[in-house]
Amino acid sequence: GESVGLHLPTLSVQEGDNSIINCAYSNSASDYFIWYKQESGKGPQFIIDIRSNMDKRQGQRVTVLLNKTVKHLSLQIAATQPGDSAVYFCAERRGNMLTFGGGTRLMVKP
Amino acid sequence: GAVVSQHPSWVICKSGTSVKIECRSLDFQATTMFWYRQFPKQSLMLMATSNEGSKATYEQGVEKDKFLINHASLTLSTLTVTSAHPEDSSFYICSARAPRGTGELFFGEGSRLTVL
Numbered sequence: 416g417e418s419v420g421l422h423l424p425t426l427s428v429q430e431g432d433n434s435i436i437n438c439a440y441s442n443s444a445s446d447y448f449i450w451y452k453q454e455s456g457k458g459p460q461f462i463i464d465i466r467s468n469m470d471k472r473q474g475q476r477v478t479v480l481l482n483k484t485v486k487h488l489s490l491q492i493a494a495t496q497p498g499d500s501a502v503y504f505c506a507e508r509r510g511n512m513l514t515f516g517g518g519t520r521l522m523v524k525p
Numbered sequence: 526g527a528v529v530s531q532h533p534s535w536v537i538c539k540s541g542t543s544v545k546i547e548c549r550s551l552d553f554q555a556t557t558m559f560w561y562r563q564f565p566k567q568s569l570m571l572m573a574t575s576n577e578g579s580k581a582t583y584e585q586g587v588e589k590d591k592f593l594i595n596h597a598s599l600t601l602s603t604l605t606v607t608s609a610h611p612e613d614s615s616f617y618i619c620s621a622r623a624p625r626g627t628g629e630l631f632f633g634e635g636s637r638l639t640v641l
Contacts, residue, residue: 449630458531458618458632459569504568513559513620513630515568 427522434492436519438505441486445507450479450490453518454501462490462503497523527553529621531633538609539641546604546636548619554599555621559630560592563616575602575619609640 428434440448446467451459465472465479465488472479478491488505500523505516528551536544548558556577561569573594574582581594591613593605606613617636623629 451632456616456635456637458635459620461629461631464629513571515570517568 424517425520425522427524428495429524430495430497432495434490434495434499434521436490436492436503436505436521438488438490438516439486440488440505440507440516442507442509443483443486445509447508448479448481448488449506449508449513450477450488451504451506451515452499452501453504459504492521495521495523497525499523527551527621527623527631529555529619529631529633531617531619531636533636534634535637535639537639537641540610541608542640543605543607544609544638546606546617546619546638548602548604548621548633550600550621550631553621553623555602556599557622558596558602559620560594560602560604561618561620563618563635565616569618572604577602606638609638611640614638614640 449464450462452462453459463474463477463479465481470481476493480489492499500521502518502520504518506513530549530551532547538544558575560572562572563569571584572587575594575596577596577599583589591607593607596602615638618632620630620632
């Protein structure tokens, strides 16, 4: 069935560098995408979202890019900090259903 | 933002015990809440959609008699794992949709169930 997935299971970056986490989706009917951050032993935390009628959305230190042509979603974190170390999930929404991708672990090296 | 609270955070029980997990929306009303299950190093898997005042909608493969969901009020949904066994050990997370139809989901902190 159609699903959301991630290219890289683990991403290791140097503190201060920019991080890019990627996500592929296959359902063109999805109209809303969200990135969540999950720290160990905690529930997911909303980071940023984007609607399908947008290509880019910026938050504080984070940017989400949506490429509907290739069904690709990315999360960019500027000046990555140790506190950014976590697992990041993309999710797509279709109607009342939210489906999560497999997750990428971001490790920040001091 | 809106706050969703889960209780307990962690529960350890013997095999055969039934365990109830509560999910509360603290500062808003939630007609719909969602229950997820997460195994270590894996993504969240939707178990069921909890609807206030009506029966929950379960995802395929989820045993409704095993995982009882009650959404008795607009601020509380409960998940009861009946006759829990070690294979039920997992991290259970609930979420509620933000008010005013913004679409954003707020998650609880999760409840870790360990069945011995």
